[in-house]
Amino acid sequence: MSNEVVLKEENKLEINFNPYELALVKGDLSKLSDVERASYVKNLCESLGLNMLTKPFEYIVLNGRLTLYANKSATDQLRQIRKVSITKTEVNQVGDIYMVTAYAATPDGRTDCDTGALNIKNLGGDNLANAIMKAITKAKRRVTLSICGLGMLDESELETIKEKRFLNPNEDLKVWSNDEKVALENKAKEIKVLGAELRKFMSDNGLNTQEQNDFIKKHSLFTSEKIQELLNDKEKALKTIKGEL
Numbered sequence: 001m002s003n004e005v006v007l008k009e010e011n012k013l014e015i016n017f018n019p020y021e022l023a024l025v026k027g028d029l030s031k032l033s034d035v036e037r038a039s040y041v042k043n044l045c046e047s048l049g050l051n052m053l054t055k056p057f058e059y060i061v062l063n064g065r066l067t068l069y070a071n072k073s074a075t076d077q078l079r080q081i082r083k084v085s086i087t088k089t090e091v092n093q094v095g096d097i098y099m100v101t102a103y104a105a106t107p108d109g110r111t112d113c114d115t116g117a118l119n120i121k122n123l124g125g126d127n128l129a130n131a132i133m134k135a136i137t138k139a140k141r142r143v144t145l146s147i148c149g150l151g152m153l154d155e156s157e158l159e160t161i162k163e164k165r166f167l168n169p170n171e172d173l174k175v176w177s178n179d180e181k182v183a184l185e186n187k188a189k190e191i192k193v194l195g196a197e198l199r200k201f202m203s204d205n206g207l208n209t210q211e212q213n214d215f216i217k218k219h220s221l222f223t224s225e226k227i228q229e230l231l232n233d234k235e236k237a238l239k240t241i242k243g244e245l
Contacts, residue, residue, distance in 0.1 A: 027152075029059075030066035035187045039222040041068070047213040048148075049081045050074060060158065069153040075141040078148050083107050086140055096121035098132060102139035104147045114143035116156070187224065194227040201234065205241050215241065 029037050045052040056074035059066060078084065083106060090101045099117040116138025118131045138156040145154055153161075198221065202212045219240075221227050230237045 027067045028065040029068070030064075035184060035191065036223055038188070039191055043213070043216055043222055044068075047217060048078065048150075050077050058155070060153075062153075062161070067152075069155055069158065070141075070145060070150065071155045072141075075144045075154065078150075079144050082148055084144055084147055086143070087111075089136060089139065093120075098135050100132075100135045100139040102136075102143045104143045106147060110147060112143055112147035114146050115139055116142060190224045191227070194224050194231065197231060198227050201231065201237070202241065205238060207241065 029040060032040060041057060042052055044050075045056065050056045050073075054073045054077070056071060056077060057068040058071055060069050061067075079086075085105050087103045087105050089103070092099045092101070096119050097117050098120045099115055101113055101115045103111065103113045105111045116135045118135045118138070120128055120131050123131055134156065138154070141154040141156055145152060198216075199212055202215060207215060216222070219226070219230070221230065
């Protein structure tokens with residue numbers, strides 16, 4: 001078979017992503033239920049050591065995809081948790097573009113750098129000063145996410161992105177009936193109980209907290225159905241765990 005025929009056959013390949021794959025691979029959370037989205041964000045925060053109650057991530061619609069971006073709370077916490085130091089900043093200007101490059105380092109010797117840039121054309125006084133500070137902030141936050149291995153947007157980058165839409169509470173947020181609220185609360189309690197049982201099972205079989213978080217992310221254990229499926233066959237689950245240690 002020629003390469004040309006192989007390519008034609010590959011081009012016909014259609015892949016149907018399930019909601020969990022869309023969330024994990026493409027970062028699209030729109031197909032997840034409310035409980036599943038909350039569970040996804042909770043597990044993301046736990047895997048990074050972030051306090052979920054400080055709302056380190058927020059939703060935004062980019063190119064039709066509901067995704068997350070990191071805000072100031074996320075980058076501030078990450079710098080503290082990972083002991084990220086901003087070692088220096090460099091300033092450069094190309095035409096009307098003001099650029100700041102921030103350099104970061106961690107205690108284990110890793111280094112990284114990233115750049116924040118803003119158009120300062122026709123700006124002066126306080127507006128110019130604010131733009132310069134924004135460029136510095138953007139550089140620091142970008143390098144923080146980069147050195148921590150997070151390939152996601154920071155809120156300081158959003159103003160330069162045209163194809164975006166912030167969630168509108170009057171249009172995007174559903175008002176739940178009492179029955180729906182009860183069902184949602186019961187689902188959340190179910191996930192909490194199953195999650196605790198899952199973590200105990202993993203802990204009893206030698207996984208520390210970080211290994212548990214990695215296992216949960218790898219196997220998309222964000223819903224009660226997925227967790228229950230694993231717990232129903234603990235012998236198979238144990239083989240999987242032992243094979244990954």
